[in-house]
Amino acid sequence: MPKLIIDDIPVEVAPGTSVLEAARSVGITIPHFCYHPALAIAAACRLCAVKLLDGPVKGIQMSCALPAQDGMVVSTTDPEALKMRSLVIEWLMLNHPHDCPVCDEGGECLLQDFTIAGGHSRRRYQGKKRTFQNQYLGEGIHHEMNRCIECYRCVRFYQDYAGGTDFGVMGSAGRVYFGRFQEGALESPFSGNLVDICPTGVFTDKTGRFRARYWDYQFAPSICQHCSVGCNTSPQNFERETIKIVGRRNDQVNGWFICDRARFDKTYLNDPQRPREPRLDGATCGYDVAVDAAAKSIREFVRQHGADKLAFVGSTRLSLEGMILLAQLADAAGGARICYFGDAGQQQGSMAAAKLLNEENTAYVKDIEQAQWVSLHALDLMEEGPMLALAVRKAFLAGAQIFLVAAEALPARDVLPFKYTSVETLNQVPFEGGGKGVIICGAGSKDPDLLAEMASSGAKLVMLQPGPNGFAAALLAQEHGAAPLKELVAARQVRGVVCFEADVPEVLLADVEVLANADWRREAVTDTSPIFLPTTTWVESDGTAINFEGRAQRFQRTRIAGLPLKGLDPKYYGSATEAVSLHPPRVHRKEVPGGAERDAWRVMAQLIERLGGEPIEPLSGKWSSLKSLDPEGEGVRIFEIGLGE
Amino acid sequence: MIPETLKISLEARVASAITAREAAVDVMKELQAHYGWLTDEAVEEAATLLGLSPLQVEELATFYEMIYRRPVGKKVIHVCDSISCWCADCDKIIQYLKDKLGVGLGGTTADGMFTLIPCCCMGMCGDSPAMSVGGTPYGRLTTELVDEILEAERHKA
Incomplete structure (x- = not known):
């Protein structure tokens, strides 16, 4: 373990750690552009210069490319190093257009920060600046090449890390240009990361351009709810609108x-058409009126038909809290049935996966990256868990063999960022030393016997769940004996349903009576239900989600619920009777327009009370250890706290 | 479209390389010789031959100064403006070439004979100032010598 001294602070770091990283470990940030912890070292920007006063190497050195060694004495504040850094930043800024006021990166720009930190505050260069033609790069990303400082982060991410081939660096010397061969949308499904990774405003998020500055945003740690990988995100909101979604680091x-789905798929959150008003028999009403009516309707139904003819239907979209309370609610209604899945195959596969996985056999992302072979079983990885494709790519680049089993069943539209061998059955995958192999499959609609066969192979397992919170749904379905809705309806065991964020297929609606529906989006069931209770989406609520590997992660409310101020219906602007001028509200009101939504689990808790049950804290009993989950932490695998099967 | 014979010989060249990328420069040069410059079509054909994306070929094509991504004259003059030639007053030679040919740097003469491009060292520092015309290197240039060289190159095949 090399021991060195940085600015009079003794530091001990793991072998191979760079001086820049060693300094960072004791809280010293050395200015840098081309260095990024996830990418290979380029040493292209020359900004991270430090002076080595003593030890095996002496003089000015680039700290990002210099491995820490015993006996080094490093100064980040030596006048020579400071001078070097201020000259480098001045030189990097020569061609920069100084257009911060009209640049979307302004305020969250590494170039701004390190220009100031580097001590360059006055422009001396009076010559012409080099300029470029920008390219159209699709609807996600705006290109502004003049701002470029040639750190090569974008191309190292796009080609090396993400395996894209349609974006790169062209030319040489002062003509270096980062773009495509011809204009057109970027092909990589990870292209949006260029926005995060560019230290300045060459790539900005086109979907949220010119809306707000960094200091305007409201944000909080969140978990993406598009698939069961559970990537950590930070939605940036302004005036009740989700403007941008950026990645948040979680190495696990x-x-x-x-x-790109996590980043750009957000219009549904801001949609003014989202059903936001509680409704009773087609007319809007107060929230409590709707909850009272729902409780009354449930009691009535149970009295007429018996509780076992009633099902409380959730889905994998519910938070863990919602899933737990759904079961309590069914109890409070006198022992009604519970559904977390619509489809029998989905439930069977999902439950089998949750049952088979344990701390020993469940792959960490690190296990995928370090695997000797990876077998993808009839899996549309770019649909079911795109970020895992990058982990598989890391293994591939390190020499792992990748197999795609029964690939013919998959759509050919997605290009995987690694080479693979197609085989017909799992038996054709040569398991050599199964411990260093990883099998990745989708659990939904898979035969439990097949999943068990995979589990018995000795390889590490990744079983992607159907839906973002499928693992939690499987655990609760197991605990409470939940049945798939389709089965219950087909067997005529259920005649009435109460839906919570449930995706009930339209065909089932003919055979059941919908008593009430709570959701944040319009489903077929929304129009059938006499009572509608609007709920909050994941950006507007607190909750817990359990990802495919059983990792429980907390997400926090990133903004209050309500209609975005932008495009707000004029009726909210002033009086309903007088002429409306398009000016923000002059009439003060206590309620946020369209802000009646409540978290699904809170609605359930209210219903439980109305039905005579005790108010319940969702994360109690065996779940209580998840209460203290840190939203900014790495989450915790439920096996570690004894919650798995 | 390239003729089938050229295609077959290039495929053989790519097949004999350890990695396809390593044959990229050869392929680009051959296609350039065929078209006169490396056209967009040629970039795409090179990409197909090499199993790369057009962008990846473009990255290489635009890096090398002897791969021309715009139409050039029959013979390209690379005149060195790097430090050794600069010490030997290449500025005078460059100005003379510009005046004589009636073009700026990057320009092609009206008769389509010459294209004038600056280059950054061709390893002839000992014979500076230096230039190459249509691939033939010339050193110790004077204005008189430039006249002679251009006249000779104009009539040489």
Whole structure:
């Protein structure tokens, strides 16, 4: 373990750690652009210069490319190093257009920070600046090449890390250009990370351009709810609108990056058409009126038909809290049935996976990255867990063999960022030393026997769940004996349903009576239900989600619920009777327009009370250890706290 | 479209390389010789031959100064403006070439004979100032010598 001294602070770091990282470990940030912890070292920007006063190497050195060694005495504040850094930043800034006021990166720009930190505050260069033609790079990303400082982060991420081939660096010397061969949308499903990784405003998020500055945003740690990988994100909100979503580091899940679905798929959150008003028999009403009506309707139904003819239907979209309370609610209604899944195959596969996985056999992302072979079993990885494709790519680059089993069943549209061998059955995958292999499959609709066969192979397992919180749904379905809705309806065991964020197929609606529906989006069931209770989405609520590997992660409310101020219906602007001028509200009101939504689990808790049950804290009993989960931490695998099967 | 014979010989060249990328420069040069410059079509053909994306070929094509991504004259003059030639007053030679040919740097003469491009050292520092015309290197240039060279190159095949 090399021991060195940085600015009079003794530091001991693991072998191979760079001086820059060693300094960072004791809280000293050395200015840098090309260095990024997730990428290979380029030493291209020359900004991280430090002076070595004593030890095996002496003089000015680039700290990002210099491994820490015993006996080094490093100064980050030596006048010579300071001078070097201020000249480097001045030189990097020569061609920069100084257009911060009209640049979307302004306020969250590494170039701004390190220009100031580097001591360059006055422009001396009076010559012409080099300029470029920008390219159209699709609807996600705006290109502004003049701002570039040639750190090569974008191309190292796009080609080396993410395996894209349609974006790169062209030219040489002062003509270096980062772009595509011809204009057109970027092909990589990870292209949005260019926004996060560019230290300045060459790549900005087109979907949220010119809306707000960094200091305007409201944000909180969140968990992406698009698939069961559970990537950590930070939705940036302004005036009740989710403007941008950026990746948040979690080395156990997504590393530094997120896929484009996580980043750009957000219009549904801001949609003014989202059903936001509680409704009773087609007319809007107060929330408590709707909850009272729902309780009354449930009691009535149970009295007429018996509780076992009633099902409380959730889905994998519910938070863990919602899933727990759904079962309590069914109890409070006198022992009604519970459904977390619509489809029998989905439930069977999901439950089998949750049952088979344990601390020993469940792969960490690190296990995928370090595997000797990876077998993808009839899996549309870019649909079911895109970020894992980058982990598989790391293994591939390190020499792992990748197999795609029964690939013919998959759509050919997605290009995987690694080479693979197609085989017909799992038996054709040569398991050599199964311990260093990883099998990745989707659990939904898989035969439990097949999943068990995979589990018995000795390889580490990744079983992706159908839906973001599928693992939790499987655990609760197991605990409470939940049945798939389709089965219950087909067997005529259920005649009435109460839905919570449930995706009930339209065909089932003919055979059941919908008593009430709580959701944040419009489903077929929304129009059938006499009572509608609007709920909050994951950006507007607190909750817990359990990802495919059983990792429980807390997400926090990132903004209050309500209609975005932008495009707000004029009826909210002033009086309903007088002429409306398009000016923000002059009439003060206590309620946020369209802000009646409540978290699904809170609605359930209210219903439980109305039905005569005790108010319940969702994360109590065996779940209580999850109460103290840190939203900014790495989450915790439920096996570690004894919650798995 | 490249002729089938050229295609077959290039495929053989790529097949004999340990990695396809290593044959990229050869392939680009051959295609350039065929088209006169490396056209967009040629970039895409090179990409197909090498199993790379057009962008990846473009990255290489735009890096090397002897791969021309724009139309050039029959013979390209690379005149060195790097430090050794600069010490030997290449500025005078460059100005003379510009005046004589009636073009700026990067320009092609009206008769389509010459394209004038600056280059950054061709390893002839001992014979500076230096230039190459249509691939033939010339050193110790004077204005008189430039006249002679251009005249000779104009009539040489």
